[in-house]
Amino acid sequence: MNIIKFLKIIYSKLLYLTIIPVVVGALVYFLTKDLPVKYTTSSTIFTGVTSNSGLAVESIRIDNNATQSEYNNIMTMLKSTTLFEEISLHLLTQHLILTKPQKEIISEESYRELMASVPDKVKKLVVKNNFEKTYKNLKDYIVQDEKNYIYRLMNFGHKYYGINSISTLKAERLTNSDLIKLSYESEDAGICFNTVKFATQIFVENYSEIKVKQSSSAVAYFEQKLKELQLKLDEAEQKLLDFNIDNDIINYYEQTEQVTTQQEKIEVRLQDVKMEFEASEAVLTKLENEVEKRYNINLRNNTILQIREQLVTLNEAITAIELDNKSANRTKLPELRTKRTNVENILENKIDSMNIFDSKSQGIESQRLLTEWLDAVKNHESYAALYKSMKIRQIDFMKQFKKYAPLGATIKRIEREIDIYEREYLSILHHLGLARQNQQSIDMRSNMKVLDATKFPINSIPSKNKLYVIIAVLFSIIFYLLAVFVIELMDARLKSPSLLKTTTGLDVLAAFVAKNKRNKKYIASDIVDERAALQIFEKVRKLAFDLSKPFVIQIFSSWDGAGKSLVASKLAGEIEKHNFTVRISSFCSPDTDKSSVDIAQNNENTETKTAIQIEDVSSDINKFNNYSAFIADKKIDADFLITIFPPISNGIDNTVLVSDAKANLIVYDANTSWAEADVFMLNKLKTVLPDNSLYALLTYANPDNLEEMYGDIPKKRSFIRKMLKKSLKRVM
Numbered sequence: 211m212n213i214i215k216f217l218k219i220i221y222s223k224l225l226y227l228t229i230i231p232v233v234v235g236a237l238v239y240f241l242t243k244d245l246p247v248k249y250t251t252s253s254t255i256f257t258g259v260t261s262n263s264g265l266a267v268e269s270i271r272i273d274n275n276a277t278q279s280e281y282n283n284i285m286t287m288l289k290s291t292t293l294f295e296e297i298s299l300h301l302l303t304q305h306l307i308l309t310k311p312q313k314e315i316i317s318e319e320s321y322r323e324l325m326a327s328v329p330d331k332v333k334k335l336v337v338k339n340n341f342e343k344t345y346k347n348l349k350d351y352i353v354q355d356e357k358n359y360i361y362r363l364m365n366f367g368h369k370y371y372g373i374n375s376i377s378t379l380k381a382e383r384l385t386n387s388d389l390i391k392l393s394y395e396s397e398d399a400g401i402c403f404n405t406v407k408f409a410t411q412i413f414v415e416n417y418s419e420i421k422v423k424q425s426s427s428a429v430a431y432f433e434q435k436l437k438e439l440q441l442k443l444d445e446a447e448q449k450l451l452d453f454n455i456d457n458d459i460i461n462y463y464e465q466t467e468q469v470t471t472q473q474e475k476i477e478v479r480l481q482d483v484k485m486e487f488e489a490s491e492a493v494l495t496k497l498e499n500e501v502e503k504r505y506n507i508n509l510r511n512n513t514i515l516q517i518r519e520q521l522v523t524l525n526e527a528i529t530a531i532e533l534d535n536k537s538a539n540r541t542k543l544p545e546l547r548t549k550r551t552n553v554e555n556i557l558e559n560k561i562d563s564m565n566i567f568d569s570k571s572q573g574i575e576s577q578r579l580l581t582e583w584l585d586a587v588k589n590h591e592s593y594a595a596l597y598k599s600m601k602i603r604q605i606d607f608m609k610q611f612k613k614y615a616p617l618g619a620t621i622k623r624i625e626r627e628i629d630i631y632e633r634e635y636l637s638i639l640h641h642l643g644l645a646r647q648n649q650q651s652i653d654m655r656s657n658m659k660v661l662d663a664t665k666f667p668i669n670s671i672p673s674k675n676k677l678y679v680i681i682a683v684l685f686s687i688i689f690y691l692l693a694v695f696v697i698e699l700m701d702a703r704l705k706s707p708s709l710l711k712t713t714t715g716l717d718v719l720a721a722f723v724a725k726n727k728r729n730k731k732y733i734a735s736d737i738v739d740e741r742a743a744l745q746i747f748e749k750v751r752k753l754a755f756d757l758s759k760p761f762v763i764q765i766f767s768s769w770d771g772a773g774k775s776l777v778a779s780k781l782a783g784e785i786e787k788h789n790f791t792v793r794i795s796s797f798c799s800p801d802t803d804k805s806s807v808d809i810a811q812n813n814e815n816t817e818t819k820t821a822i823q824i825e826d827v828s829s830d831i832n833k834f835n836n837y838s839a840f841i842a843d844k845k846i847d848a849d850f851l852i853t854i855f856p857p858i859s860n861g862i863d864n865t866v867l868v869s870d871a872k873a874n875l876i877v878y879d880a881n882t883s884w885a886e887a888d889v890f891m892l893n894k895l896k897t898v899l900p901d902n903s904l905y906a907l908l909t910y911a912n913p914d915n916l917e918e919m920y921g922d923i924p925k926k927r928s929f930i931r932k933m934l935k936k937s938l939k940r941v942m
Contacts, residue, residue: 231683238682247670249402252393254662288381294373300408303345315400432642432858443631450624480600487597490590524550525595539622707916720745721908743784760851764873768891772877773909782822791848795826795832798856858891865898874904881913
């Protein structure tokens with residue numbers, strides 16, 4: 211379907227395209243002109259969901275998913291049944307405590323309707339001039355029972371208090387801002403105003419309560435966990451303190467470090483003292499042996515040994531005090547040193563008293579050796595005492611090591627426990643700080659601000675009556691055109707030659723219009739029929755070349771009323787115009803439908819009228835087996851013989867005679883639909899006729915569908931239509 215055909219279809223339905231929209235528009239106008247007047251009002255709330263409260267000084271990255279989720283929660287709350295029930299109950303409470311209607315709350319008509327429907331037992335629940343008590347009484351009265359007045363009022367479609375009516379409350383986020391706009395429409399200005407006011411108030415309260423409860427629960431949780439960890443941490447620290455007290459530990463790590471350092475010093479000093487002790491012992495032994503060998507003096511007699519024992523005891527006491535910096539006996543050190551000096555003097559006097567030789571030279575030598583021995587004894591006993599004390603000191607330090615080793619593991623375990631509690635405590639403390647900060651932030655944000663307060667609607671919403679009419683008119687046009695084009699696309703009629711050829715598979719020789727009431731606007735439809743007759747004649751004349759006369763042309767149809775007589779008449783007229791003779795014989799009774807009428811009308815409207823008569827030979831259809839006998843019997847001497855047969859749907863009575871012709875035409879009415887029966891009858895006819903001798907014709911066609919065969923069909927057109935068609939053809 212091209213654009214020209216599209217416009218032609220619209221033009222053909224122009225009358226309906228005018229009448230239907232006018233009727234529909236008028237109908238909608240009368241149905242909507244008395245619609246009730248409505249009022250609307252709105253309010254704007256600042257949510258602060260994405261805004262920084264100022265508690266967090268650092269830059270905050272906005273989580274789009276979390277923000278969207280928060281706004282989804284807000285929108286869900288604004289569309290919740292609970293909110294609508296609260297609004298309904300607030301409105302009802304506000305209206306029931308009134309003693310007379312007030313314009314800013316409820317109109318006089320609405321108030322009368324309400325008070326007329328409220329039962330007495332509900333009126334008794336009203337506490338005069340006390341909104342809160344009345345609200346509580348009404349809320350306690352509600353029972354989920356259809357007999358309950360308030361429950362029925364809310365759930366059975368009341369235009370003001372019904373949940374379905376209040377659910378038309380619109381909530382929308384203004385672009386990507388923190389603003390939420392609430393709007394509502396109602397027939398009562400006061401109810402419209404108070405519905406939005408109560409919706410804003412209840413939503414803000416509910417939202418704040420939910421957010422505060424969430425943040426308070428988080429803070430309470432962290433505070434409780436912090437107390438528990440504080441107790442555990444105190445217990446662990448007390449455990450460490452008691453352990454240190456029980457084991458005389460001030461600072462375990464410093465003490466062990468000191469012990470280790472002193473132990474290292476002791477070991478080094480012990481090695482040095484041991485070497486000195488062994489060296490002094492070797493020197494003393496050598497001197498004693500030399501004195502004994504050379505002078506036969508026994509330096510190990512009881513007296514000397516006793517003196518040496520005293521000296522050893524004093525040296526050990528002095529050394530022990532000197533090594534122990536914390537010893538309480540350091541005041542006795544001078545006394546012990548004096549005693550040691552006295553003992554050394556005694557030993558020295560004892561040695562001096564020994565007179566070994568009279569010889570002066572030997573006396574001097576022995577005196578020297580004894581002096582060296584005495585010094586060696588002092589030195590040896592001093593080192594012996596120091597060495598002994600150092601070994602004792604080493605043993606004491608080893609005992610301390612054995613003591614500190616298990617203590618360290620226990621302290622480590624307790625310190626790890628304390629460290630775990632400390633880190634957990636600090637973590638909980640950090641989260642508690644964040645929770646408190648978040649709580650404060652939520653407290654600041656949950657306290658939503660109403661930027662644009664609800665305003666009482668003074669002017670009603672402009673009537674949409676005209677808009678409804680326009681929409682109805684447009685949609686009626688659209689639906690009608692849609693229906694027309696759907697019907698056109700689903701139309702199974704054989705409307706055009708190309709469609710007939712595609713459907714039948716036969717060559718289409720011509721298509722007739724036949725001037726009648728349906729196409730009276732085409733002033734030259736007879737020209738189209740003449741072109742069709744001429745095209746058939748050209749084909750027939752070509753087939754009749756070098757054949758005996760008369761040349762037989764058979765005309766068939768699948769059904770009655772296809773216009774066989776019309777085709778025969780038109781073709782006969784064209785044959786005579788070319789100076790040939792023709793005769794028409796009909797093996798069926800004359801068509802009683804369109805064919806006979808169209809022949810008469812055609813003769814009335816054509817300047818050259820045909821006087822050819824159609825001979826009725828229906829009674830002779832089975833008498834002849836070929837056309838030679840038929841022609842001889844009827845004494846036909848014309849150049850062409852046109853025979854008309856009954857519809858194939860009535861059967862083919864004489865198949866022998868039918869198969870004798872070389873030119874066969876099957877006529878189809880352009881206004882009939884193609885069906886499986888047509889396929890059957892066409893195949894039936896093809897089995898009787900010679901191959902490639904059957905051609906198709908189209909009758910009663912719409913001239914607009916014949917331009918593909920004949921080009922532009924002559925008819926009356928305005929100048930605008932001519933220019934439009936010319937322009938469209940250039941771009942097609």
